[in-house]
Amino acid sequence: MTIFKLLLLPGDGIGPEVMAEVEKIIDCFASEGVAKFETEKGLVGGCAYDAHGKAISEADMALAGAADAILFAAVGGPKWDGVPYDVRPEAGLLRLRKDLALYANLRPAICYPALASASSLKPEVVEGLDIMIVRELTGGVYFGEPKQIIDLGNGQKRAIDTQVYDTFEIERIGRTAFELARNRGNKVTSSEKRNVMKSGVLWHEVMTALHKREYSDVKLEHQLADALGMQLVRWPKQFDVIVTDNLFGDMLSDVAAMLTGSLGMLPSASLGDVDPKSGRRKALYEPVHGSAPDIAGKGLANPIAMIGSFGMALRYSFGLNAAADRLDAAIARVLADGLRTADIRGDGDRLASTGEMGDAIVAELGRSAG
Structure with a gap:
């Protein structure tokens, strides 16, 4: 055995x-x-x-x-x-x-049929929900350096957190998402904030190139993280696999958790x-x-x-x-x-x-x- x-x-x-x-x-x-x-x-x-x-x-x-x-x-x-x-x-x-x-x-984020009424959203919005959020976990703002609080004097301080991603980190989490999608609904939604963050620009660039090079059989779409948060509570069943960075993944997966009725379910x-x-x-x-x-x-x-x-x-x-x-x-x-x-x-x-x-x-x- x-x-x-x-x-x-x-x-x-x-x-x-x-x-x-x-x-x-x-x-x-x-x-x-x-x-x-x-x-x-x-x-x-x-x-x-x-x-x-x-x-x-x-x-x-x-x-x-x-x-x-x-x-x-x-x-x-x-x-x-x-x-x-x-x-x-x-x-x-x-x-x-x-x-x-x-x-x-x-x-x-799976909504069991018996719990559709336990969600804060209408049952028809969440019944049958089955999405997978793939969050990059060892990079980004939670681990980036410098990370510190500086005393500026005169009662003022400055807090610094650094968002850092390298190409290989984005590629490996992207591969995880695409491979999962091939065994599910064959669709990946990649999410970042490329409109205001350089790390988002690179994320979008790397995911697009990886898709074209290795996973063109999987449907890929891009959504800004704030827009995706809105769509999660508007019509979550449009998603199959969502892939995103450490910070946005932390927040978006908690939003998705509540679609199922309770954090205690996920x-x-x-x-x-x-x-x-x-x-x-x-x-x-x-x-x-x-x-x-x-x-x-x-x-x-x-x-x-x-x-x-x-x-x-x-x-x-x-x-x-x-x-x-x-x-x-x-x-x-x-x-x-x-x-x-x-x-x-x-x-x-x-x-x-x-x-x-x-x-x-x-x-x-x-x-x-x-």
């Missing part, structure tokens, strides 16, 4: 609660003989700072580097608002992305290059939502985004597509049966705790086994 090494990083806030539900799913698949999973746990974020004085320890970084996939839940909270910037909880996630070269962030994958020797790639999977410290420990968190993130690991890291399909179908059936956590509950729905939602999905998996 194939053995996969998983590193679990529950983190802070609701992170440990939603990760506990994923562990039930892992145990379920392992008991069926789908695969064998060797799991280890580490600390990241505020809990790592409390233990080690940094957002992730060297030991846990070593575990991350050795893992076939990393499952990451959430970090941060008001408890750590005053810690130094370089060791803030979010620095642990940024280091994992940078050190493991996880440059491609895949954020699907998983994501952060992928590196495929190793030519092993055929595997470094990968980290995480829900789009944050640590939600206001509901931590209350059993209110929606675990579906975290469970769906493991589903993406089954698909993109382990090649277990049939298992991933079963998991997606189990989630859909539970939702169709009217079970809801508080964030997606409507009139007439049955309220479920975090654990009850996880148990229901495991039960559905059990019914589909064999």
Whole structure:
């Protein structure tokens, strides 16, 4: 039986609660003989700072580097608002992305039929929605230098963040988007702000040339990021694959998340290059939502985004597509049966705790086994 090494990083806030539900799913698949999973746990974020004085320890970084996939839940909270910037909880996630070269962030936005009414938009606008946002993850303004605050004197300061992209960074994220589109609706929308940003000019130029040279069979369109944000809430089903930079991808994917009814519904994958020797790639999977410290420990968190993130690991890291399909179908059936956590509950729905939602999905998996 194939053995996969998983590193679990529950983190802070609701992170440990939603990760506990994923562990039930892992145990379920392992008991069926789908695969064998060797799991280890580490600390990241505020809990790592409390233990080690940094957002992730060297030991846990070593575990991350050795893992076939990393499952990451959430970090941060008001408890750590005053810690130094370089060791803030979010620095642990940024280091994992940078050190493991996880440059491609895949954020699907899927509206399950049972949740069309949970969206803030009209059901006919979002029902059947299935788009993929591909966000460049290791470049751009989040990592560009210089990044600093300068004291100008006389009570004045200047803050500097630098947007930087090289041709190869745009090409590799573009290839990821085009390859995904070939297996979906065969359409890519590339987004930037070339009207006001030089990095946008280069992005548009490189994406256009890459399309002409290698992917002319895929339809390519360009939209300015602000216009695309408007179109996402006007008629999102016009999109198939959206590819954009780190900053705009962060914002646009959160907009897309709310089309589905709740941030608690959306998983994501952060992928590196495929190793030519092993055929595997470094990968980290995480829900789009944050640590939600206001509901931590209350059993209110929606675990579906975290469970769906493991589903993406089954698909993109382990090649277990049939298992991933079963998991997606189990989630859909539970939702169709009217079970809801508080964030997606409507009139007439049955309220479920975090654990009850996880148990229901495991039960559905059990019914589909064999």
